[in-house]
Amino acid sequence: MNVYDGERMAELMAAEGMTATDEANAADLVVLNTCHIREKATEKVYSDIGRLRKHGSDPMIAIAGCVAQAEGAEIVRRAKVDVVVGPQAYHNLPKLVADAAAGKPALDTDMPAESKFGHLPARRRSGPSAFLTVQEGCDKFCTYCVVPYTRGAEISRSFARIIDEAKALVDGGAREITLLGQNVNAWTDTDGRGLDALIRELDRLPALERIRYTTSHPNDMTQGLIDAHRDVEKLMPFLHLPVQAGSDRVLKAMNRSHTADSYLRLLDRVRAARPDIALSGDFIVGFPGETEAEFQETLRLVDAVGYAQAYSFKYSPRPGTPAADMAGEVPMEVMDDRLQRLQASLLRDQKAFNDAAVGRTCTVLVERAGRHAGQMLGKSPWLQSVHFDTDARIGDMVEVEIVAAGPVSLSAVERMRAAA
Ligand code: 5AD
Ligand code: SF4
Numbered sequence: 001m002n003v004y005d006g007e008r009m010a011e012l013m014a015a016e017g018m019t020a021t022d023e024a025n026a027a028d029l030v031v032l033n034t035c036h037i038r039e040k041a042t043e044k045v046y047s048d049i050g051r052l053r054k055h056g057s058d059p060m061i062a063i064a065g066c067v068a069q070a071e072g073a074e075i076v077r078r079a080k081v082d083v084v085v086g087p088q089a090y091h092n093l094p095k096l097v098a099d100a101a102a103g104k105p106a107l108d109t110d111m112p113a114e115s116k117f118g119h120l121p122a123r124r125r126s127g128p129s130a131f132l133t134v135q136e137g138c139d140k141f142c143t144y145c146v147v148p149y150t151r152g153a154e155i156s157r158s159f160a161r162i163i164d165e166a167k168a169l170v171d172g173g174a175r176e177i178t179l180l181g182q183n184v185n186a187w188t189d190t191d192g193r194g195l196d197a198l199i200r201e202l203d204r205l206p207a208l209e210r211i212r213y214t215t216s217h218p219n220d221m222t223q224g225l226i227d228a229h230r231d232v233e234k235l236m237p238f239l240h241l242p243v244q245a246g247s248d249r250v251l252k253a254m255n256r257s258h259t260a261d262s263y264l265r266l267l268d269r270v271r272a273a274r275p276d277i278a279l280s281g282d283f284i285v286g287f288p289g290e291t292e293a294e295f296q297e298t299l300r301l302v303d304a305v306g307y308a309q310a311y312s313f314k315y316s317p318r319p320g321t322p323a324a325d326m327a328g329e330v331p332m333e334v335m336d337d338r339l340q341r342l343q344a345s346l347l348r349d350q351k352a353f354n355d356a357a358v359g360r361t362c363t364v365l366v367e368r369a370g371r372h373a374g375q376m377l378g379k380s381p382w383l384q385s386v387h388f389d390t391d392a393r394i395g396d397m398v399e400v401e402i403v404a405a406g407p408v409s410l411s412a413v414e415r416m417r418a419a420a
Pocket of ligand 1: 037038144145146242244282283284313314315316317318
């Protein structure tokens with residue numbers, strides 16, 4: 001979602017006559033769009049600010065995103081920055097930049113009732129694979145997580161607005177759209193429709209080839225959405241469904257409101273609808289009080305699922321969350337050891353998933369040029385990176401045969417160019 005928000009902020013500033021640059025040295029304005037989910041991400045912001053200041057070019061610096069939301073004026077105290085803008089207020093970025101240029105204070109961390117989306121310029125150009133935020137915020141309050149505090153309560157954008165934005169993205173070149181939300185499958189509208197209704201409507205856009213969505217919560221995985229995986233060909237066979245841990249005691253302490261068993265039974269239903277679905281997840285090791293035996297339940301759950309890929313993290317206490325005050329801190333070396341063992345299991349399954357693709361034919365959406373001339377990169381339906389030699393161009397759908405697999409990517413040969 002930070003990628004999406006970054007694009008929208010760039011579009012806002014483009015409407016003010018600015019152009020984007022990849023060179024921090026050449027910039028008049030640097031926007032750091034920040035993440036507050038773990039301490040490491042937050043600390044990075046301060047080292048980035050220090051590095052920018054050292055360049056000597058002295059650009060205006062704006063801190064956007066969840067660190068801005070959580071720390072507010074503290075950032076201005078700790079580091080000399082010009083603008084601080086939270087994730088629900090960034091439609092005001094042009095005004096804040098103008099205020100800062102006029103020497104006025106420029107801090108906005110409001111969470112207005114009226115959404116920012118109505119104040120953003122229309123989408124114009126898009127790469128082949130586009131993000132589209134449909135839902136934001138979270139009401140789940142997992143005890144370790146800052147998201148409900150930094151992104152705010154769950155809100156869903158309107159059906160019509162989302163479809164309008166999707167059409168604009170497709171007109172601008174998108175062939176794949178990934179619907180985004182902290183709880184994307186909690187999307188709903190005033191008519192009581194769910195994410196599956198949105199997906200079925202997007203399915204009707206002829207030039208749109210692929211639909212994805214992320215991130216989902218197990219409790220919002222409705223039968224309608226599961227059925228969409230069976231019925232809608234454009235809905236790609238990939239599901240990111242974080243579980244966090246395999247021990248029911250830990251899950252309860254995390255306030256996850258599902259058990260290991262209810263999660264596994266849910267995956268059975270998803271696999272019944274779409275047998276080839278690639279599964280992905282998020283894991284936290286070293287939650288307060290987690291014992292070795294409880295950690296091993298996480299490893300057992302991983303063995304039972306066979307993830308195609310997954311993200312795993314050491315627990316990071318976040319100020320203001322309930323877990324930050326829980327007893328039973330797990331020592332860093334124990335967390336390191338558990339993370340290593342978990343990642344070894346996840347990597348083993350990822351490699352097995354990729355190996356199983358060898359010999360198969362599939363379609364790849366070409367997203368960018370590869371490392372050497374004539375090579376292009378794109379994604380398989382199961383979100384694997386695929387590289388192959390071709391004279392196809394960015395945005396083409398190409399049918400390939402997978403010939404070799406590594407842990408993080410596949411290599412393929414082109415079969416025939418699918419009709420553009
Ligand atoms: N410490 C470690 N990982 C966390 N996540 C969220 N909060 C924390 C935390 N305090 C992880 C969860 C979530 C992902 C986006 O980040 O696994 O699903
Ligand atoms: Fe955070 Fe996700 Fe839990 Fe919401 S559901 S509190 S975003 S981990």
